[in-house]
Amino acid sequence: MALQDWGIRPVTPITDEQFSLWQAQIEARTGITFTQTRRPFLEISLSTRMREIGIDDYDVYYELVMSGISGEREWVVLVDRLAVQETSFFRHASSYALVEQYIKQRLADKSCYSLNLWSAGCSTGEEPYSLAFLVEEMITNHQRQDIFYGITATDISFPTLTKAKQGIYIERKLQGMPDALKFKYFTQLGNKRDWQVNSDIKNRIAFAQLNLMELDKAPFADMDVIFCQNVLIYFRRFRKRDVVTQLAMRLRIGGILVLGVGEIMDWQHPSLERVEYADTLAYRRIV
């Protein structure tokens, strides 16, 4: 039986010229690069979306995305398809261990009365919720309920943020999380398959759409912890440096910027020092 009869049509091949045009536009808007290796992913993502809305020509779709309000609406859908959203609770344990060490020091400081954390590129919420569970546990263990804490969670994709705000995860996503945390911070839903983050934790998190390419518009400052992991992997080196420099300036003095291991090389900043902690890539603001 022919593929068409199954409703599975082959992906329309993108020409070199169309690929360059799309790659340049996406990079200018998001920082995300599509090298030749990732060309098939771009091709499949674009053609899947085009098929959904009945367009079979990359140039026609490009015109649509570039045109006015309807183009802006379409861009919101497309950017969600182009970004890699893979994430998990407590992803990369060493980074959380480092945050734990930092928070412990802050809680020991009796003049500390607030903690502000930022998950930049938060995807579907597992990262900011993990940070919230960690801080909540530590505040309880150190009997520092007098401290206010808040988490800012940002991402470029609106659909992804909608999922993050709902805080609903299938049971499989919670595997590996200690039962004590699971039963304390989640409620199992009626369908028995999904678990939802409890509202007292959700209320600690302010979700907002933010493109890291437009950090100059972000009003955030005085952060204790900025967590930005697995977001800049597809950014060019100079863009990574720009973003990381801007993030660093949103830290309070003493605050830490936690990146993914290997995500930036040979980068230094006069206001920062490298935090020496095994299997992590982090910087502390010193001035």
Ligand SMILES: C[S@@+](CC[C@H](N)C(=O)[O-])C[C@H]1O[C@@H](n2cnc3c(N)ncnc32)[C@H](O)[C@@H]1O
């Ligand atoms: C692979 S996920 C990482 C999620 C989480 N930080 C983690 O490590 O598990 C990357 C996220 O970065 C977001 N992202 C990509 N480019 C971005 C940009 N220019 N500004 C803000 N977020 C972006 C994507 O939408 C996606 O949700």
